[in-house]
Amino acid sequence: MQTLVGWHIDMEFREDGDRTRAAALVRLGDGTEYRGHGAASRHPSDPPQLRVGEEIAGARAMMDLASQLLQKAHKEIDEVSGRTSHPLR
Template sequence: MPTLVGWHVELEFTEEGNRTSAAALVRLGDGSEMRARGYAMRHPTDPEQLRVGEEIAGSRALMDLASQLLQKAHAEIDDASGRNSYPLTQ
């Protein structure tokens, strides 16, 4: 029977002028948490599209979280195996 595991991910956005920031948090099944931030800047001549700024800032924060998760996983592989592992993408 498969094991069901879940992670809780939160994203919060702040709009200030032409800058959007995203704060991301993931809570893992082992009780650890990781945090990341992402930013987006709107050119002053572009129309306001808050959703687009959120998507860009949010995706950047999530990419940072993905990188942190990959580093964590490889550190755990290295600790368990006693040798260096290498991610396929960095």
């Protein structure tokens, strides 16, 4: 039997001159929420490309979320197994 599980992710961006900030929120199936943050800065010699700043800042926010979720998973593994798990790097 298959179980369908879904997570909901919201992403917001704030632009301030040459700087883009991203905030990501993931809502897990049990209602737990995690927030991640990322930023990107445009070099003064680069042409203004709003989308690129969003992609970089958004990717960094999702990497922050990924790190938090890996830590959560390893903590749960450690609690059940009674030993320290080792994340792949």
